[in-house]
Amino acid sequence: MFKKDITPGAKSKVKSSVQRAIRTKITETYPLLAPHIDEIIPKKSQLDSLKLPDRVTLYALDSHPLFYQHMDDPITPHLRTVHQFPAAFPRIRIDRGAIRFVLSGATLMAPGLTSAGGRLPSGTNATTDKDDGEEEGEEEKRYGGRDLEEGEVVVVEAEGKEEACMIGQLRVGTREIKEKKKGVVIDAGHYLGDGLWRIELD
Amino acid sequence: MASEIGATDAASSEPQARHVIYCGVCSLPPEYCEFGGTAKKCKDWLEKNHPDLHEKLYSEEAVAATLSTLSLEAQKRAAKDSQKKEAKAAAAEAKAAETKAQAQILIKRVERNKRKYVTAVSGLEAHGMDLKKVAKEWGKKFATGSSVTKTASGGEEVVVQGDNSDEIFDWVVDVAGVPEANVDCIEDKKKKGA
Numbered sequence: 494m495f496k497k498d499i500t501p502g503a504k505s506k507v508k509s510s511v512q513r514a515i516r517t518k519i520t521e522t523y524p525l526l527a528p529h530i531d532e533i534i535p536k537k538s539q540l541d542s543l544k545l546p547d548r549v550t551l552y553a554l555d556s557h558p559l560f561y562q563h564m565d566d567p568i569t570p571h572l573r574t575v576h577q578f579p580a581a582f583p584r585i586r587i588d589r590g591a592i593r594f595v596l597s598g599a600t601l602m603a604p605g606l607t608s609a610g611g612r613l614p615s616g617t618n619a620t621t622d623k624d625d626g627e628e629e630g631e632e633e634k635r636y637g638g639r640d641l642e643e644g645e646v647v648v649v650e651a652e653g654k655e656e657a658c659m660i661g662q663l664r665v666g667t668r669e670i671k672e673k674k675k676g677v678v679i680d681a682g683h684y685l686g687d688g689l690w691r692i693e694l695d
Numbered sequence: 696m697a698s699e700i701g702a703t704d705a706a707s708s709e710p711q712a713r714h715v716i717y718c719g720v721c722s723l724p725p726e727y728c729e730f731g732g733t734a735k736k737c738k739d740w741l742e743k744n745h746p747d748l749h750e751k752l753y754s755e756e757a758v759a760a761t762l763s764t765l766s767l768e769a770q771k772r773a774a775k776d777s778q779k780k781e782a783k784a785a786a787a788e789a790k791a792a793e794t795k796a797q798a799q800i801l802i803k804r805v806e807r808n809k810r811k812y813v814t815a816v817s818g819l820e821a822h823g824m825d826l827k828k829v830a831k832e833w834g835k836k837f838a839t840g841s842s843v844t845k846t847a848s849g850g851e852e853v854v855v856q857g858d859n860s861d862e863i864f865d866w867v868v869d870v871a872g873v874p875e876a877n878v879d880c881i882e883d884k885k886k887k888g889a
Contacts, residue, residue, distance in 0.1 A: 528711075529711055532712060533712075573715075576724070577712035577714075577715070578711070578712065590773070592727075592730060593776060593777070596730045654724075654727065655724075656715060656724040656726065685727055686721070686731060690722070691722060
């Protein structure tokens with residue numbers, strides 16, 4: 494979605510009532526972020542909203558992009574926000590081979606997640622074959638047990654890396670990914686080094 | 696133990712945000728520098744600015760660990776790809792430097808009305824200046840109106856009210872650091888027309 498460099502449109506201040514609505518929306522969408530919401534968007538702060546191409550709205554605080562929203566899709570954190578609170582979002586992991594494609598803006602495909610280096614939520618009762626035994630406890634916690642649904646926003650981490658490299662909306666549920674092991678998982682996401690990442694506000 | 700930490704976390708108002716160091720060259724987190732196309736420069740930057748992190752990311756075992764997870768063929772492909780990317784980035788940089796060396800800044804004194812002039816400056820964007828910011832700064836410096844205007848040829852230029860061409864020339868050379876040879880002052884007399 495943000496492959497090209499973005500020139501932000503007009504900046505306007507968000508009404509405080511709208512800002513409150515945004516805050517509740519964010520805490521609803523990402524319940525784990527709720528304890529930190531005051532740190533990301535302090536109550537008395539003045540959010541700015543910027544219009545980006547393709548009907549994307551970007552919310553920024555003091556020239557730091559925080560969240561973006563494409564039309565009425567779920568509001569999505571900027572990757573810098575994700576890096577600050579990585580534990581607050583559902584996460585999946587891709588294998589090392591997929592990183593370079595993701596960072597050049599390719600759509601994320603299922604094999605990058607189902608191979609040995611990838612991680613998906615284990616599913617409540619389902620047993621997964623790819624989990625290596627020794628790390629299971631920690632892995633389980635990190636990537637969660639709940640299968641994620643289509644349309645949920647997930648953070649994509651990478652094998653051997655600490656920070657997240659992409660964020661986007663799932664095109665298919667994680668259960669289906671595991672079953673089919675084929676096809677598009679996330680398209681039009683926000684990834685490291687894309688236009689939104691490099692956007693400069695002032 | 697874990698719950699204890701959780702409880703104190705919720706109670707305290709201490710900032711919880713992690714502070715991630717971003718590479719000064721490619722702006723990515725340093726562990727992703729190898730994919731950015733300027734890997735060599737990023738490495739040097741990191742060594743200079745965050746030696747501990749450099750040690751962690753580029754130590755021999757770390758490199759070996761990352762390599763062992765990929766098949767040989769995939770490794771080769773990745774290496775080839777990154778090489779290509781690097782070459783591309785280097786070429787782009789060289790080209791940018793060249794255009795910058797050639798780009799002329801034109802300071803034009805335009806007569807508005809007998810003894811009233813405006814100064815139009817074009818070509819600033821090629822030297823990496825933000826027109827809006829420059830206009831604002833000049834407006835403050837010269838205490839006059841100063842704005843970014845679209846030109847007939849499709850570009851944009853900064854128009855400063857009043858004849859400030861000499862001062863602007865000095866500013867461009869001294870403050871912005873543009874070589875004197877790249878700055879041109881001309882006078883553009885408006886033709887008297889109906």
